[in-house]
Amino acid sequence: MFTFILMSLMMFDVIDLNFMDQEAIYKYMEENNLNLILEIIMFILIGVIYYNYIKNKWMREVIAKQEPIIEELKEAVTKVKHIIPVKTNFYLHFHKVNEKNKHLVSSLANEIWNVCYKDIISQEQIDYMLDMMYNTSKIDENIANGDQWEILKADNVPVGYLHYKIEESKLFLSKIYLKQDPTYTGLGQSMLNHVIEFALENELKSIYLTVNKKNAKAIRFYEKNGFVNKKSETFEIGNDYIMDDFIFEKTL
Secondary structure, eight states: OHHHHHHHHHHTTSSOOTTOOHHHHHHHHHHTTHHHHHHHHHHHHHHHHHHHHHHHHHHHHHHHHHHHHHHHHHHHHHHHHHOOOOOOSSOEEEEEOOTTTTHHHHHHHHHHHHHHSTTTSOHHHHHHHHHHHHSHHHHHHHHHTTOEEEEEEETTEEEEEEEEEEETTEEEEEEEEEOOOGGGTTHHHHHHHHHHHHHHHTTOSEEEEEEETTOHHHHHHHHHTTOEEEEEEEEEEETTEEEEEEEEEEEO
């Protein structure tokens, strides 16, 4: 360090040490207080180095403290990207289906299906599918397998229900149904938002579902929410009935 500083002083003509021997150099330095100057310069350099060390350490600590906030902001941005906000005057609550309330699912399904599908499939097929998909044994089996069954209540009145489950990196939205009443306009969006939030919290890559090809209203709703028609499939469900559906998927 001493040699470096000395050479620097010579380079910038602060001192002229040409043709001096070592003894003469030290004498020259003593006479011109260069020892003091060198000590001051070294002190300044050490101070600069220490300042940068403290500054970098402080910055790392600040960034570390801000990481949770940064993660929260990222999650908020992701939600804004995938969720359409809804304003409602209802108090909404999603209740897990259990022994005490599972009877509400079948009564809601009967009311909703007989309105939703009356012009799409026959009454006989509606009755057959309701019995096949909404008997209590089937719901119990789904819940035992880890599926999510939930009832939506608006101001403590049951108005809809959800059934969804995780399949590896995807979420399968099996059922999303709301009473066909203008009073509850917008609550279908609240239900889908609830499912999307669940998928995001579980870091899933996409949500997919099936929808009847003739259910134009539902198709418009899914497309509005970023779902894309991936393919067409026909499912045999027994008793000579089929489900003629599109497969829609939303990437998260």
